[in-house]
Amino acid sequence: xxxxxxxxxxxxxKTRNAEGEKRAPIRGKGVSKPRPSLAKAxxxxxxxxxxxxxxxxxxxxxxxxxxxxxxxxxxxxxxxxPGGFQQERPPQRSEPFxxxxxxDRPRDDRQGxxxxxPGGxxxxxxxxxxxxxxxxxxxxxxxxxxxDRPRDDRPPRVDQRRVANRGPNFEPPQRPQQxxxxxxxxxxxxxxxxxxxxxxxxxxxxxxxxxxxxxGWVRVNGKVAVLGxxxxxxxxxxxxxxxxxxxxxxxxxxxxxxxxxxxxxxxDGYEPAVVxxxxxxxxxxxxxxxxxxxxxxxxxxPAGRLDIDSTGLLVLTQDGRIARVLIGDDSDVEKEYLVRVxxxxxxxxxxxxxxxxxxxxxxxxxxxxxxxGLELDGEALKPAKVSWQNEHQxxxxxxxxxxxxIRRMCELVGLKVVGLKRVRIGRIPLGHLPVGQWxxxxxxxxx
Numbered sequence: 001x002x003x004x005x006x007x008x009x010x011x012x013x014k015t016r017n018a019e020g021e022k023r024a025p026i027r028g029k030g031v032s033k034p035r036p037s038l039a040k041a042x043x044x045x046x047x048x049x050x051x052x053x054x055x056x057x058x059x060x061x062x063x064x065x066x067x068x069x070x071x072x073x074x075x076x077x078x079x080x081x082p083g084g085f086q087q088e089r090p091p092q093r094s095e096p097f098x099x100x101x102x103x104d105r106p107r108d109d110r111q112g113x114x115x116x117x118p119g120g121x122x123x124x125x126x127x128x129x130x131x132x133x134x135x136x137x138x139x140x141x142x143x144x145x146x147x148d149r150p151r152d153d154r155p156p157r158v159d160q161r162r163v164a165n166r167g168p169n170f171e172p173p174q175r176p177q178q179x180x181x182x183x184x185x186x187x188x189x190x191x192x193x194x195x196x197x198x199x200x201x202x203x204x205x206x207x208x209x210x211x212x213x214x215x216g217w218v219r220v221n222g223k224v225a226v227l228g229x230x231x232x233x234x235x236x237x238x239x240x241x242x243x244x245x246x247x248x249x250x251x252x253x254x255x256x257x258x259x260x261x262x263x264x265x266x267x268d269g270y271e272p273a274v275v276x277x278x279x280x281x282x283x284x285x286x287x288x289x290x291x292x293x294x295x296x297x298x299x300x301x302p303a304g305r306l307d308i309d310s311t312g313l314l315v316l317t318q319d320g321r322i323a324r325v326l327i328g329d330d331s332d333v334e335k336e337y338l339v340r341v342x343x344x345x346x347x348x349x350x351x352x353x354x355x356x357x358x359x360x361x362x363x364x365x366x367x368x369x370x371x372x373g374l375e376l377d378g379e380a381l382k383p384a385k386v387s388w389q390n391e392h393q394x395x396x397x398x399x400x401x402x403x404x405x406i407r408r409m410c411e412l413v414g415l416k417v418v419g420l421k422r423v424r425i426g427r428i429p430l431g432h433l434p435v436g437q438w439x440x441x442x443x444x445x446x447x
Contacts, residue, residue, distance in 0.1 A: 205320020
């Protein structure tokens with residue numbers, strides 16, 4: 001039988017040594033040391049402690065170094081006077097320089113100041129001009145007034161803003177004349193504010209109009225307009241194309257608001273609906289083609305209200321024109337709702353048999369009142385379109401939006417709202433937009 005031999009084959013590692021004992025596992029480049037026993041570890045620790053104590057004892061028994069005898073024979077320096085200034089030691093950085101401690105300088109008659117140093121080498125002579133390379137000592141000539149003049153000869157300052165402190169010859173300072181802007185010198189009868197006029201013409205919101213006027217993008221009869229300018233009904237208003245380009249970059253968001261979110265500012269621990277405007281909540285079927293931008297979160301405000309316990313279409317916009325169209329005083333945009341109700345009746349009315357459906361319990365006269373004839377807060381409501389969708393659900397089409405209007409209207413005719421959903425605003429339907437998701441208003445869509 002033939003025997004095959006493999007080349008370059010490494011021999012198997014030996015697991016036992018020459019004495020037949022099992023070897024410890026190989027770790028790294030060497031063999032790990034066997035773990036010492038507890039008695040051995042305590043003995044090594046006692047031995048190290050004994051060596052340390054011996055080294056400390058030898059260090060304490062070491063003789064002190066001999067001092068220099070010549071250094072000890074030097075005369076001692078005079079110590080500093082108690083509380084005084086050490087003349088031989090230069091002043092430290094944080095220590096004031098005391099001129100009055102120098103005994104070699106005569107005193108001056110002025111307030112006990114030290115007089116000038118006597119002339120001579122290194123001294124200061126007031127009659128001698130400073131030589132080249134010699135520092136100019138400004139402190140010596142800081143007080144040029146004569147010695148016989150008192151220092152506090154000036155009268156104290158008096159606050160003349162008070163009438164009691166004013167003298168007989170007091171003259172108030174002249175105020176600069178106020179400059180007048182000819183564009184603002186128009187009486188209210190001659191016209192209205194330019195920003196209001198631009199809002200009525202639906203050119204921009206009042207806030208946008210003021211920004212455009214401040215930027216110089218608005219001209220009235222060929223002249224650049226100013227803030228606060230009043231105009232008549234027959235003026236020609238021209239808008240710079242730069243304002244139109246800025247306006248085209250504003251976005252409007254359509255959100256399917258879920259129950260539990262408020263449409264405006266956060267209140268009572270509930271979050272505003274604008275927090276749902278995040279990239280992960282964008283509808284995958286959004287066909288607007290608008291790319292999300294961090295600037296789209298700036299000045300994004302709701303155009304209309306939707307109660308916290310209601311759901312449906314909510315509009316968030318940066319465009320003041322859209323906000324004016326939807327919630328302006330002259331807004332005429334329809335808003336459609338699907339309302340699920342229960343009949344509870346009115347106080348003092350005859351009860352209906354148990355199990356009666358709401359559409360059968362509500363009379364035709366009360367349904368007509370829902371369409372027109374009700375009042376809220378002392379004001380008559382605009383005509384509405386109210387009809388039955390099924391036995392439990394009503395369809396409301398309103399052209400105004402008062403606070404909790406539909407719920408209060410239903411209470412006036414004996415109905416209780418158990419569910420409310422807004423499905424359309426103008427020509428924009430809610431469609432298949434999922435709850436909690438949003439999409440952009442496409443450029444070709446109009447309310």
